[in-house]
Amino acid sequence: xxxxxxxxxxxxxxxxxxxxxxxxxxxxxxxxxxxxxxxxxxxxxxxxxxxxxxxxxxxxxxxxxxxxxxxxxxxxxxxxxxxxxxxxxxxxxxxxxxxxxxxxxxxxxxxxxxxxxxxxxxxxxxxxxxxxxxxxxxxxxxxxxxxxxxxxxxxxxxxxxxxxxxxxxxxxxxxxxxxxxxxxxxxxxxxxxxxxxxxxxxxxxxxxxxxxxxxxxxxxxxxxxxxxxxxxxxxxxxxxxxxxxxxxxxxxxxxxxxxxxxxxxxxxxxxxxxxxxxxxxxxxxxxx
Amino acid sequence: xxxxxxxxxxxxxxxxxxxxxxxxxxxxxxxxxxxxxxxxxxxxxxxxxxxxxxxxxxxxxxxxxxxxxxxxxxxxxxxxxxxxxxxxxxxxxxxxxxxxxxxxxxxxxxxxxxxxxxxxxxxxxxxxxxxxxxxxxxxxxxxxxxxxxxxxxxxxxxxxxxxxxxxxxxxxxxxxxxxxxxxxxxxxxxxxxxxxxxxxxxxxxxxxxxxxxxxxxxxxxxxxxxxxxxxxxxxxxxxxxxxxxxxxxxxxxxxxxxxxxxxxxxxxxxxxxxxxxxxxxxxxxxxxxxxxxxxxxxxxxxxxxxxxxxxxxxxxxxxxxxxxxxxxxxxxxxxxxxxxxxxxxxxxxxxxxxxxxxxxxxxxxxx
Numbered sequence: 324x325x326x327x328x329x330x331x332x333x334x335x336x337x338x339x340x341x342x343x344x345x346x347x348x349x350x351x352x353x354x355x356x357x358x359x360x361x362x363x364x365x366x367x368x369x370x371x372x373x374x375x376x377x378x379x380x381x382x383x384x385x386x387x388x389x390x391x392x393x394x395x396x397x398x399x400x401x402x403x404x405x406x407x408x409x410x411x412x413x414x415x416x417x418x419x420x421x422x423x424x425x426x427x428x429x430x431x432x433x434x435x436x437x438x439x440x441x442x443x444x445x446x447x448x449x450x451x452x453x454x455x456x457x458x459x460x461x462x463x464x465x466x467x468x469x470x471x472x473x474x475x476x477x478x479x480x481x482x483x484x485x486x487x488x489x490x491x492x493x494x495x496x497x498x499x500x501x502x503x504x505x506x507x508x509x510x511x512x513x514x515x516x517x518x519x520x521x522x523x524x525x526x527x528x529x530x531x532x533x534x535x536x537x538x539x540x541x542x543x544x545x546x547x548x549x550x551x552x553x554x555x556x557x558x559x560x561x562x563x564x565x566x567x568x569x570x571x572x573x574x575x576x577x578x579x580x581x582x583x584x585x586x587x588x589x590x591x592x593x594x595x596x597x598x599x600x601x602x603x604x605x606x607x608x609x610x611x
Numbered sequence: 612x613x614x615x616x617x618x619x620x621x622x623x624x625x626x627x628x629x630x631x632x633x634x635x636x637x638x639x640x641x642x643x644x645x646x647x648x649x650x651x652x653x654x655x656x657x658x659x660x661x662x663x664x665x666x667x668x669x670x671x672x673x674x675x676x677x678x679x680x681x682x683x684x685x686x687x688x689x690x691x692x693x694x695x696x697x698x699x700x701x702x703x704x705x706x707x708x709x710x711x712x713x714x715x716x717x718x719x720x721x722x723x724x725x726x727x728x729x730x731x732x733x734x735x736x737x738x739x740x741x742x743x744x745x746x747x748x749x750x751x752x753x754x755x756x757x758x759x760x761x762x763x764x765x766x767x768x769x770x771x772x773x774x775x776x777x778x779x780x781x782x783x784x785x786x787x788x789x790x791x792x793x794x795x796x797x798x799x800x801x802x803x804x805x806x807x808x809x810x811x812x813x814x815x816x817x818x819x820x821x822x823x824x825x826x827x828x829x830x831x832x833x834x835x836x837x838x839x840x841x842x843x844x845x846x847x848x849x850x851x852x853x854x855x856x857x858x859x860x861x862x863x864x865x866x867x868x869x870x871x872x873x874x875x876x877x878x879x880x881x882x883x884x885x886x887x888x889x890x891x892x893x894x895x896x897x898x899x900x901x902x903x904x905x906x907x908x909x910x911x912x913x914x915x916x917x918x919x920x921x922x923x924x925x926x927x928x929x930x931x932x933x934x935x936x937x938x939x940x941x942x943x944x945x946x947x948x949x950x951x952x953x954x955x956x957x958x959x960x961x962x963x964x965x966x967x968x969x970x971x972x973x974x975x976x977x978x
Contacts, residue, residue, distance in 0.1 A: 498695035505660050506709035506764060507683035516712070520699040 364582050367575035379576035387553045388561035388577065391469070395557065396537040399476040403533050407484025408526070412518075414485070415492040416500075432481050441546025444475050467549030472557065475543040480533045487529030488522055495521055527595065531588050538584060612638050612673030614659075614768065614800065619668035621654055621824075628654040629665060630824035636802065641794050643811035644804045646821035647847075652804045655821075656770050659802065660689045672768075683713070685768075688761030692773040694753045696745040702756050703728050703741035709764035731759040734793075751782040758790075762797070769794070771803035775810060787814055808848050812836060820844050841966040842955050845885040852891070852925040856882040856954065863954065863972070866921030868898060870952055871972040879956035879965075884972070886952045888913065888928040893937070897948035897975050900925070902941050907931060914939075916947060948975035 334342075369376055379385065410429055414422065432440065446452050448465040458465060465471045499521065503513040519526075541559040548555040556564065558581050565574035614636040621629040628651045636642050644652040657663035659670065661682045670677040677685060697705050706728045710719055719727070732738050735755035745753055754774065761769065774790065775783040791814055794801045805811050811818045812832040819829045820843070827847075828840040839845040846853065854865040858880050863870045870884055893914075900916040903924070912934045914927045927947060939945075952972045956965050 498691050498693060499697055501662050502689070502691060502695040502697070502760075503708070503712070505662065505682050505687065505689045506712065506760070508708075508712040512712045516708075517697055520697075 361582060364575055364579050367571060368579040370575075371572050375572050376576050376579075379570075379573040380580060382573070384553050384556065385561060385573070385577055388556050388558045389580065391472070391556065392538050392558040394469075395472050395476050396534055398473050399480055399537045400530060400534050402477055403480050403484050404526070404530055406481065407488060407529060407533075408522075410485040411488035411492050411522075414489050416497055429482050429485050432479050437479055437540065437542030438546055440478055441475050441543035444471055444478070444543075444547050448474075466547055467551065468555060471547035472544055472555060475547050476537050476540055479540050479543050480537045483533035483536060484526065484529035487525050487532065491522060491525045524595075524599075528592070531592055535585055535588050539581065612767070612800075614677075615669075615671045616655075617669055617671075619655070619658065619665040619670070621651075621658065621663065621665045627651075627824045629658075632668070632824070632826055634819060634826060634829065636800060638800055639798055641791070641801045641814065641816045642803075643815035643818045644802065644821055645806070645808060645811040645818050645847075647806055649823075650821040651824040652821045653772060656689075656772055656802065656804050659768070660687055660770050661685055662689075686764070686766050687768045687770060688764060688766035689770045690754075690757045690761050690772065690774055692776055694745070694757040694777075696753055696756055696760070698745050700744075701741065702732070702737065702743050702745070702748070705745070705756055706731055706759045706763050708760060727763060728759075731763055734762075735759045750778050751786060754778065754786065758793075767800065769799045769801045771801065773805055774803055775807070776805075783810075790814070812848075820847060822847070839885070839953065840969065842883060842885070845953060850888050850926060851885045852888065854884040854886070854921070854923070854952075856884055858882070866923070868918060868920040868923075870949075870954070870974045874954070874970040874972070875956055875968060879958075879968075881957040882954050883957055884952045884954045886925075886949050888926045890950045890952075891925070891927040892948050892950065893927065893929060893933075894946055894948045894975075897946045900945050900947050902939055902943045902945055904941060905934070905939065907934075916945065918947075950975065 368379075410425070413419075414426060414429075445466055447454055448458060448471065449455050450459065450466070452466070455466070463470075465474070499517050500513050503517045508516065538557075539559060540557075541563070544557055545560060545563075548557070548560060550556065550560070550564070552564070558577055562574050562578045562581070565571075565577065616632060616634045616636075619629050619632045620627070626649075630651075632651070632655065644655060646652045654663060658665055659677070661680070664678060697708065700708065703725075707724050710724045710727065713719075728741070729738075732741055735758055737752060737755055737759070740748070740752065740756075745756065748756065754777075771790075775786060778786065787810065803814075812835065815832060817829060818832055818835050820827045820835060822843045828835060828844045830838075830840075835844065836848055839848060845851050854868070854870065856863045856865050856870060858864075858873050858877065861873045861877070863873055863882055863884070865884070899919040901919065902914060903917055904915040906913040906915070910931055911928050912931045914929060914934075916925050916927055917923070918925060925947070950973065952974055954970050954972055956968050958965065
């Protein structure tokens with residue numbers, strides 16, 4: 324093999340300096356704002372040793388907050404998956420009056436502060452709210468109970484799946500679906516054999532984002548939960564409560580678990596990207 | 612089984628895509644729907660495929676109401692303009708799709724499906740490509756996979772939407788002839804949509820020229836080219852020189868140019884005449900003109916002339932060999948004779964003509 328000389332533009336020293344400077348800025352930024360805080364969480368959690376850490380997360384309240392967080396996510400995420408697919412379908416496959424309005428509504432949870440979102444639910448279902456007295460009469464408790472946590476989490480995470488799918492489905496168009504119909508596929512066959520395989524990666528990203536937010540949501544949950552330890556306290560709330568009680572090891576231990584869950588999500592996403600990278604490239608419109 | 616379309620209308624919110632379209636398609640026929648974008652040709656095709664429905668009108672096929680049938684009952688194969696292959700499935704899976712989605716009692720056995728796919732791969736000359744994904748194929752190959760997929764369900768009516776639109780010129784011509792052979796071999800009824808008149812005239816048994824949701828003319832390629840029925844068809848098909856005419860006593864004139872006697876017995880005051888470049892010839896007498904440009908295009912030379920009498924620019928086609936002998940230069944003075952001109956009377960409303968009063972004039976016919 325003949326070695327081909329590498330041709331590159333000669334770099335003058337002020338230019339080189341600029342390169343180095345820009346790289347340094349990015350590295351410092353990443354370090355200070357991303358890596359350092361993340362590392363702190365784990366360092367603080369393990370400050371008093373592994374034993375203290377284990378003790379902190381084995382407490383009844385910690386375990387119940389974990390259960391609650393996973394429980395809420397397990398309801399909110401599948402519901403938003405179904406809603407997201409249906410909404411993206413409606414937005415990209417049909418022309419109808421009020422389509423722009425629907426798009427705005429899907430984005431609403433992004434633009435409204437989570438605290439306000441929580442307040443809205445209190446106003447609807449609280450003791451003095453619109454439906455509060457009626458619900459009270461029938462013995463249904465929503466606010467300051469688990470149902471309210473599920474409701475606000477669904478509200479907060481509503482846009483994630485739909486927003487991930489809409490641009491993709493728009494770019495892919497409906498040709499393949501129409502082809503399936505003409506070839507005799509039923510509506511369900513078309514959905515499961517053509518639509519779903521084409522959007523699976525975007526759907527997965529949407530679900531992962533949705534899950535991360537569902538588990539990490541603090542503001543809205545804080546408003547409706549009523550701070551009943553062991554009953555309506557999710558992991559982010561548990562972290563705050565322990566922190567306020569000067570239980571730093573406990574707070575950081577629970578926080579590190581939350582961070583671990585997030586890292587796990589990232590790892591799964593990266594693994595899938597690495598494993599199915601070629602397929603993902605095929606499924607994005609640019610690669611087609 | 613004759614495919615009978617009668618009085619189809621389809622209105623979208625802003626415009627009419629189909630406006631009272633009627634058409635009979637004979638079994639085994641190869642029909643082209645020719646028109647520019649927005650002419651309604653694709654809407655018509657989608658209605659036949661069951662992807663769109665007309666607001667009024669009916670489609671029957673051998674007496675059965677096609678509009679009331681679902682896609683499976685229609686026995687229709689559709690090839691999309693951009694192929695619409697299932698990108699997550701291999702070539703084999705794409706072709707087998709229409710068979711695999713059938714309900715169990717109508718679904719062929721696994722072995723039969725793969726035998727049929729193999730046969731189709733052979734037919735579209737893609738043996739050995741079964742395991743590839745659409746992204747790994749060239750445009751022409753994708754096109755043939757799309758065709759095989761449509762043929763797998765054994766349709767009696769094959770619909771093609773701009774089948775060659777996305778291919779480069781050489782592949783296009785080869786595939787065209789191949790498709791025509793396939794059509795004859797399988798005895799299908801084929802309807803294809805195109806904006807390419809050359810393609811339509813070369814391939815089809817009959818051509819339906821569409822404009823603004825209406826069918827302007829249906830006929831053999833020869834009839835469409837030689838006897839265009841409406842001003843639109845004159846202007847849309849081939850090249851044409853257009854003359855706006857005025858009636859003066861019993862003569863039709865354009866500026867100081869005379870095209871012939873008024874064929875309508877003074878019923879109309881204005882008319883429009885169309886003369887194809889090949890129906891004009893250089894001669895010793897006739898209309899005086901000056902040569903502006905010569906565009907040599909192989910065997911034919913296109914001459915751009917300015918007519919002295921009407922100050923109009925026209926195009927005349929002459930064989931390149933004849934041109935060589937004349938050794939013409941731009942600016943040269945010439946005489947042009949028109950063999951045939953197609954004229955339509957114009958009504959008062961701008962752009963409106965009466966196709967039924969179409970006449971053919973022979974401006975320079977010697978007695």
